[in-house]
Amino acid sequence: MFQVGEPVVYGTTGVCTIVSIGPLSMHGVDRKRQYYTLQPLHQDGSVYVPAEGEKGKAMRPPLTREEAQQFLEHIPEIKPCQIQHFNYKQRTDIFSAALHENNCDSLVGIIKAVEQKKQRFREKQQYNADNNFHKRAMNLLCGELSYALGLSFAEVRELVAAAVRLPAPSAEKVI
16 A cells, blocks of 8 residues: 555556545545545646555556666567557547556557557558657656656656667568
8 A cells, every 4th residue: 555645656547646535525425435636847736546345456656767778778669559450449448448548568668659640641641649649648758757767857858759769661561
């Protein structure tokens, strides 16, 4: 169980601080149940998560400084999300599942898949859904790395962008 004051990464919210643990006095919630009250670092508002159960499993400690540095070095080796049949439903399902895995490798997979698609289909229309998943993945990844490394969001974004640089498209079919 996490403690008050601890940082955590929660689902698609990103890095948060636990501000309290206990029952909630809100209408419609089980007042006997314990909840984490989370304050996101990069968003306004609060998030309430049951301390026990599936939602609580979506929380993990953020990367340490050393883990974040190692992760940045590891980014070039991470493969993009694999999409066999390039259709809207499949892309959104795969990208959504990857976002909800709550791990940095999956976020890089989304970023690389969208970047790969942009390179491969430069002249064709880019879809808002792809760009939205790319933005969400980049924000979650950079938010955690920024926290772990003690760097600004913009500095981390540059580091991630440099690490994600894809090679020129080859003749083989990638997507």
